[in-house]
Amino acid sequence: MAIIRSHIMVCTGTGCSASHSPKLIDLFNKELAAAGMDQEVKVVRTGCFGLCAMGPIVLIYPEGALYTNVKEDDVKEIVSEHIVKGRIVERLLHKESDEKGVTTSLTDTEFYKHQKRIALRNCGIINPENIDEYIGVGGYEALGKVLTEMKPQEVIDLIKASGLRGRGGAGFSTGQKWQYTHDAVSPDGQKFACCNADEGDPGAFMDRSVLEGDPHSVIEAMAIAGYAIGASQGYIYVRAEYPIAVKRLEIAIQQAKEYGLLGENIFGSGFSFDVGLRLGAGAFVCGEETALMHSIEGCRGEPKIRPPYPAVKGLFDRPTVLNNVETYANVAWIINNGPEAFRAMGTEKSPGTKVFALGGKITNTGLVEIPMGTPLRTIIENIGGGVPNGKKFKAAQTGGPSGGCIPANLIDIPMDFDSLGAIGSMMGSGGLIVMDEDTCMVDIAKFFLEFIIDESCGKCTACRIGTKRLHEMLDKITKGQGTLEDLDRIEELCQYIKANALCGLGQTAPNPVLSTLTHFRDEYVAHVVDKRCPAGVCKELLTYTIDPDKCKGCTLCARNCPAGAITGKVKEAHVIDPDKCIKCGVCMSNCKFDAISKK
Amino acid sequence: MPNTKTAVPFQGTKEQEEQLRRIIAEYKDTPGATMPILQAAQSIYGYLPEEVQIIIAEELDVPLSEIYGVASFYAQFTLNPKGKYRISVCLGTACYVKGAANILQAIKDKLGIEAGGITPDGLFSLDACRCVGACGLAPVMMINDEVYGRLTPKEVGPILDKYKE
Numbered sequence: 001m002a003i004i005r006s007h008i009m010v011c012t013g014t015g016c017s018a019s020h021s022p023k024l025i026d027l028f029n030k031e032l033a034a035a036g037m038d039q040e041v042k043v044v045r046t047g048c049f050g051l052c053a054m055g056p057i058v059l060i061y062p063e064g065a066l067y068t069n070v071k072e073d074d075v076k077e078i079v080s081e082h083i084v085k086g087r088i089v090e091r092l093l094h095k096e097s098d099e100k101g102v103t104t105s106l107t108d109t110e111f112y113k114h115q116k117r118i119a120l121r122n123c124g125i126i127n128p129e130n131i132d133e134y135i136g137v138g139g140y141e142a143l144g145k146v147l148t149e150m151k152p153q154e155v156i157d158l159i160k161a162s163g164l165r166g167r168g169g170a171g172f173s174t175g176q177k178w179q180y181t182h183d184a185v186s187p188d189g190q191k192f193a194c195c196n197a198d199e200g201d202p203g204a205f206m207d208r209s210v211l212e213g214d215p216h217s218v219i220e221a222m223a224i225a226g227y228a229i230g231a232s233q234g235y236i237y238v239r240a241e242y243p244i245a246v247k248r249l250e251i252a253i254q255q256a257k258e259y260g261l262l263g264e265n266i267f268g269s270g271f272s273f274d275v276g277l278r279l280g281a282g283a284f285v286c287g288e289e290t291a292l293m294h295s296i297e298g299c300r301g302e303p304k305i306r307p308p309y310p311a312v313k314g315l316f317d318r319p320t321v322l323n324n325v326e327t328y329a330n331v332a333w334i335i336n337n338g339p340e341a342f343r344a345m346g347t348e349k350s351p352g353t354k355v356f357a358l359g360g361k362i363t364n365t366g367l368v369e370i371p372m373g374t375p376l377r378t379i380i381e382n383i384g385g386g387v388p389n390g391k392k393f394k395a396a397q398t399g400g401p402s403g404g405c406i407p408a409n410l411i412d413i414p415m416d417f418d419s420l421g422a423i424g425s426m427m428g429s430g431g432l433i434v435m436d437e438d439t440c441m442v443d444i445a446k447f448f449l450e451f452i453i454d455e456s457c458g459k460c461t462a463c464r465i466g467t468k469r470l471h472e473m474l475d476k477i478t479k480g481q482g483t484l485e486d487l488d489r490i491e492e493l494c495q496y497i498k499a500n501a502l503c504g505l506g507q508t509a510p511n512p513v514l515s516t517l518t519h520f521r522d523e524y525v526a527h528v529v530d531k532r533c534p535a536g537v538c539k540e541l542l543t544y545t546i547d548p549d550k551c552k553g554c555t556l557c558a559r560n561c562p563a564g565a566i567t568g569k570v571k572e573a574h575v576i577d578p579d580k581c582i583k584c585g586v587c588m589s590n591c592k593f594d595a596i597s598k599k
Numbered sequence: 600m601p602n603t604k605t606a607v608p609f610q611g612t613k614e615q616e617e618q619l620r621r622i623i624a625e626y627k628d629t630p631g632a633t634m635p636i637l638q639a640a641q642s643i644y645g646y647l648p649e650e651v652q653i654i655i656a657e658e659l660d661v662p663l664s665e666i667y668g669v670a671s672f673y674a675q676f677t678l679n680p681k682g683k684y685r686i687s688v689c690l691g692t693a694c695y696v697k698g699a700a701n702i703l704q705a706i707k708d709k710l711g712i713e714a715g716g717i718t719p720d721g722l723f724s725l726d727a728c729r730c731v732g733a734c735g736l737a738p739v740m741m742i743n744d745e746v747y748g749r750l751t752p753k754e755v756g757p758i759l760d761k762y763k764e
Contacts, residue, residue: 018739203693205732279635281673298669359734365737444696454729
C-alpha cells in the first residue's frame with residue numbers, strides 16, 4: 001500500500017458542488033499526476049465543512065491549511081507551491097472577517113472554535129462514498145456492540161438515559177419513542193424503523209449535509225433502532241431535490257450490504273435488517289410523520305388523526321419508529337461514548353448538540369453544530385461573524401414555517417427546546433435565518449403563509465381556508481389597507497387554527513404571524529396607522545425621493561425610468577412625480593451619487 | 600392551478616411505452632409502488648400526461664382517479680410538459696431575505712411568462728421552488744442541473760441569453 005504523505009480534502013456538498021468543486025478534484029488529480037505525486041498525495045471527496053459561504057473549500061493535511069473560494073485557476077498554484085515546495089499559498093487561506101491575520105488551521109477559526117461536532121463528526125473528514133473510511137473512524141462498532149453484547153431493552157434504556165430528543169422539531173424523547181414501538185404488538189410481527197429525511201423547511205440543510213457527508217452513520221443507527229424495537233425493515237424517505245444525498249445513500253446501502261452490515265444475520269447475531277430508499281416528490285407536509293408514511297405507501301401525503309400513533313399503527317399499519325436524520329446521527333456516538341458523555345454537553349433538559357443551518361443576512365452562512373443552550377449571540381456574532389455591510393441585527397427566525405422569530409433584545413437566549421418554546425418560537429429542525437434592519441417582519445410573516453398555503457394538503461378546513469384568510473389580511477396590511485381591528489382578527493384566527501388544525505404543520509402554521517405580532521407589533525402598527533413600511537420593503541407603502549443636494553443632474557434616472565416619472569434639466573436636481581412612480585427601484589439602483597432614497 | 604390537463608398533444612413513442620411497462624412490472628409487487636413508478640414515468644416522458652396515467656392505472660389495477668390524485672398532489676410531478684431549459688428560482692427563506700423575489704420578477708419580465716408557465720417556443724419554463732439547499736449561495740436559481748448563485752437581477756438577462764444561442 002502506498003504511503004500517503006498529504007491529503008487534499010475537497011468539499012463536495014451541495015453548496016460547494018454548485019460552485020464546481022468536483023471540477024477541482026479532476027484538476028488536482030491531473031496536476032498531481034503531472035508532478036508525479038499522485039502516489040503520495042491523495043485527493044479526498046468529502047462532505048460539508050459547514051463554511052458554505054466561502055466555498056469551494058479545500059483543506060490540506062497534515063498542515064491543516066484551509067483554503068477558501070478556490071477557483072479552478074488556483075489548483076495549479078496550490079499543487080506547485082504547497083504540495084511540491086511545501087509553501088502555503090497565503091493569499092487563498094481563509095481569513096477571519098474580524099481579524100487582520102490569517103488562520104491556517106480549521107479549529108483555530110472563530111467559526112469552528114465554539115462548535116462541538118457530534119452529528120457532523122465525520123463530515124469533511126471522511127469520503128462518504130467509501131465505507132472503509134467510515135469503519136476507519138469507528139463506524140459500525142456501535143452496531144457490533146449492540147448486536148453482540150446488549151439486549152434490545154438495554155439499548156432503549158441507554159438511549160433514554162442519554163436524554164436524546166428528536167432533532168426534527170418537536171423534541172420528543174427518542175428512547176421513549178423506541179420504547180412505545182418496542183412494546184407495541186404487530187399482528188404479523190413486522191415492525192419498521194424509518195428515517196425522516198424529507199427536510200422541507202426552506203433554508204435548512206442540516207440533514208442534507210449529514211446524508212451527503214456521513215450516510216453510514218444514519219444507516220448504522222437505523223439498524224440499531226431496528227434491533228431495539230424488533231424491526232427487520234427500514235425505509236429512508238428522502239427529498240428528491242437532494243440528488244447528491246440520494247446518490248450517496250444508494251452507494252452506502254449497497255456497500256453496507258456487501259460488507260454484511262445490512263441484510264441477513266448481521267455479525268452472526270441472528271438479527272436481520274434491510275434498508276430501502278423512498279424518494280419524496282416535493283410536498284412539505286410529508287415531513288409530518290403520518291403523511292410521510294402515507295407517501296411511502298404510495299398515496300397522497302395527507303396526515304391522519306393521532307392517536308393511534310405510528311408507534312402502535314404506523315407504516316402499512318404496523319408499529320413504526322420514525323426518527324429524523326440528525327437524531328440518528330447521534331445514536332452511534334452515544335453508544336460508543338456512553339450516555340454520560342452525551343449528557344455532559346448541552347443543558348439538563350436538552351442534552352447534546354444541535355446543528356443549525358445559518359443563513360440570510362450573516363457573514364458566515366453555513367452549517368454549525370453547537371452544544372444546546374449556547375446563547376444566540378455566540379452563534380450570530382462569533383461563529384456567524386455578524387451581520388454584513390454594517391447593518392443592524394434585527395431578528396433571527398428559527399423553525400421555518402412552524403417557528404417564530406427571536407428579536408434583537410432576546411439575543412442572549414440559550415438555544416434549547418424549552419427556552420425557544422417559551423418565547424413562542426421553536427427549535428424546529430434547525431433552520432436559523434438572520435434578518436437585518438432591511439427585512440420587513442410583516443412581509444416575512446406573509447412569506448411564510450404563502451409557503452403554507454402552497455403546501456397545505458387541504459385535508460382540514462382550519463389549515464386550508466384559515467391560512468388563506470390570514471394571508472389576505474396580511475396582504476391588506478402590506479398594501480396599506482389594513483386596520484387595527486384586522487390585527488385583533490388576525491390574532492383570533494391564529495388561535496383558532498392552532499386549536500383546530502389536524503396535524504402539526506397546520507397547528508404551527510400561525511406561529512410566524514403570532515411571533516412577529518408579539519415582538520414587532522410596532523411594525524404592524526406602522527403599516528396600518530402610518531401607512532409606512534419601516535424596513536422599506538412593502539412596495540405600495542414606499543415613496544422614492546431625490547435628495548436635491550446630492551443630485552448632480554446627470555439625467556441617468558430620468559432616462560431609465562420606465563414610467564417617465566422623473567423630470568429635471570441637465571446639471572439640475574431632478575424630481576420624482578409620486579403619482580406616476582411605479583416604485584420599481586430602477587432609478588435608485590442606477591444612481592451613481594446615492595441621491596435617491598426610499599421611505 | 601397550472602397543473603391541469605395539457606393542451607400539448609401527446610407524442611409518446613412505442614419504446615417509451617415499453618420502457619414504462621417494464622418498470623411497472625418490476626415494481627408491481629412492492630408495497631407502495633405508485634410513487635417510484637410515477638417518478639420513473641416522469642423521467643421517461645418528462646411529464647405525466649393522461650395517456651401515461653391510464654397505462655399506470657391499468658397495469659396496477661387501480662382507479663385512474665387514484666393515480667391522478669397522487670400525481671397532482673406532489674409538486675415534483677407535472678401534468679404539463681416542461682421547457683428545454685427548466686428554470687427554478689429558489690424562494691426558500693434564506694434566498695427570500697436576500698432578494699429572490701426580485702430575481703423571479705426579472706426573469707418574468709425578461710421571458711414574459713409567469714411562474715408555472717412555458718415560453719411559446721418551448722425553450723424555457725419557469726418555476727418557483729422551495730430551497731435547493733444551496734443557502735450559502737443565496738439567492739439561487741437553477742437552469743436544468745446548473746446552479747447559479749449570488750445572483751443580482753441585472754445578471755439574469757445575460758445568463759438567459761446564453762441559453763438562447
